Amino acid sequence: MLEDLITPERPLALVGCGRMGGAMLAGWRQAGLADRAVRVVTRPASPGAASAGGASSAGDALSAGGAGEALAGVPVLAGAAALAGQRPSLVVLAVKPQQLAGLGPDLAAALDARVPVISVLAGVPLAGLAAALGDRPLIRAMPNTPAAIGRGVTSMVANAAGAPWLDRARTLLGVLGSVVVLAAEEQMDAATALAGSGPAYVFHLVEALAAAGVAEGLPEATARALARATVAGAGALLDADDRDAAALRQAVTSPGGTTQAGLDVLMRPAGLTTLMAETVHAATARSRALGRETAPARPSAD
Numbered sequence: 001m002l003e004d005l006i007t008p009e010r011p012l013a014l015v016g017c018g019r020m021g022g023a024m025l026a027g028w029r030q031a032g033l034a035d036r037a038v039r040v041v042t043r044p045a046s047p048g049a050a051s052a053g054g055a056s057s058a059g060d061a062l063s064a065g066g067a068g069e070a071l072a073g074v075p076v077l078a079g080a081a082a083l084a085g086q087r088p089s090l091v092v093l094a095v096k097p098q099q100l101a102g103l104g105p106d107l108a109a110a111l112d113a114r115v116p117v118i119s120v121l122a123g124v125p126l127a128g129l130a131a132a133l134g135d136r137p138l139i140r141a142m143p144n145t146p147a148a149i150g151r152g153v154t155s156m157v158a159n160a161a162g163a164p165w166l167d168r169a170r171t172l173l174g175v176l177g178s179v180v181v182l183a184a185e186e187q188m189d190a191a192t193a194l195a196g197s198g199p200a201y202v203f204h205l206v207e208a209l210a211a212a213g214v215a216e217g218l219p220e221a222t223a224r225a226l227a228r229a230t231v232a233g234a235g236a237l238l239d240a241d242d243r244d245a246a247a248l249r250q251a252v253t254s255p256g257g258t259t260q261a262g263l264d265v266l267m268r269p270a271g272l273t274t275l276m277a278e279t280v281h282a283a284t285a286r287s288r289a290l291g292r293e294t295a296p297a298r299p300s301a302d
């Protein structure tokens with residue numbers, strides 16, 4: 001139960017409330033998390049936010065994607081230093097990987113060393129989080145944006161101090177959809193490439209389907225409406241039907257019919273399977289590179 005984990009006295013601190021942080025907050029609020037049990041932390045310089053020690057309402061401080069209006073009523077703190085004295089039960093970190101180094105010292109100084117941090121930063125390993133935030137319970141998680149409607153999927157892995165928090169992290173993140181605990185941190189880059197980025201691949205499929213419909217003579221609005229409803233409906237069927245994706249595909253495919261003619265192109269050598277492998281490979285490599293690029297500089301030998 002979320003209420004057992006997060007209370008107004010021991011709130012959830014969300015550091016960074018852009019596209020992913022905002023999606024998670026929307027999912028938690030939809031599941032009934034009270035606004036007063038949350039502290040959203042913005043940049044220190046965010047206009048309209050409170051000074052250290054106080055909290056304003058999110059309405060005037062958040063702007064990403066119109067989130068300011070949608071999140072009106074959630075207390076906002078300007079800068080991680082303002083978390084001192086707020087006694088968060090746990091922290092969810094959702095800034096860009098490149099923004100970690102800038103806020104790490106303030107965040108580490110503001111938090112008791114027993115407070116766990118759940119990071120959703122792509123590519124940043126547990127060791128990099130520990131270097132930035134100090135030795136504490138740490139969970140590296142990778143959600144995706146359908147979390148906003150409780151339909152996301154999150155992969156996660158913990159350091160030794162964070163392992164006892166995995167059940168509570170599962171409770172928190174499970175509200176946003178399903179949760180997978182990875183067997184090893186090495187799997188996180190591929191999980192990021194597949195599921196963190198995955199919704200974008202599916203949305204691009206909608207764009208491609210619509211463009212193909214236009215090329216075959218459909219009006220653009222009609223092609224867009226058909227493509228969107230087809231992908232949404234196929235996803236809903238996949239969710240509602242226990243059969244695997246291959247069986248659902250076969251149920252559409254009449255021998256000698258239109259689908260088989262289309263799949264002959266899509267499933268040819270160097271077709272979608274190859275393209276998707278290259279896609280996920282490139283995203284996995286980028287996740288690994290982000291880890292290297294954001295690693296703290298080693299002290300020089302002299």
Ligand SMILES: NC(=O)C1=CN([C@@H]2O[C@H](COP(=O)(O)OP(=O)(O)OC[C@H]3O[C@@H](n4cnc5c(N)ncnc54)[C@H](OP(=O)(O)O)[C@@H]3O)[C@@H](O)[C@H]2O)C=CC1
Nearest residue numbers: 016017018019020041042043094095096097103120121122
């Ligand atoms: N978008 C996605 O689908 C997913 C993203 N992620 C991860 O989530 C993280 C955020 O990505 P995304 O939401 O797309 O990026 P956004 O840029 O939309 O969000 C980042 C947010 O952090 C804020 N921020 C920057 N610096 C600070 C600071 N010092 N203190 C508090 N807040 C700060 C930004 O504010 P400002 O606008 O003022 O810069 C912004 O609101 C990334 O690490 C990404 O890898 C993970 C899974 C999926």
Ligand SMILES: O=C(O)[C@@H]1CCC=N1
Nearest residue numbers: 122192195196197198
């Ligand atoms: O594109 C990115 O780097 C982030 C991580 C996964 C989805 N969005």
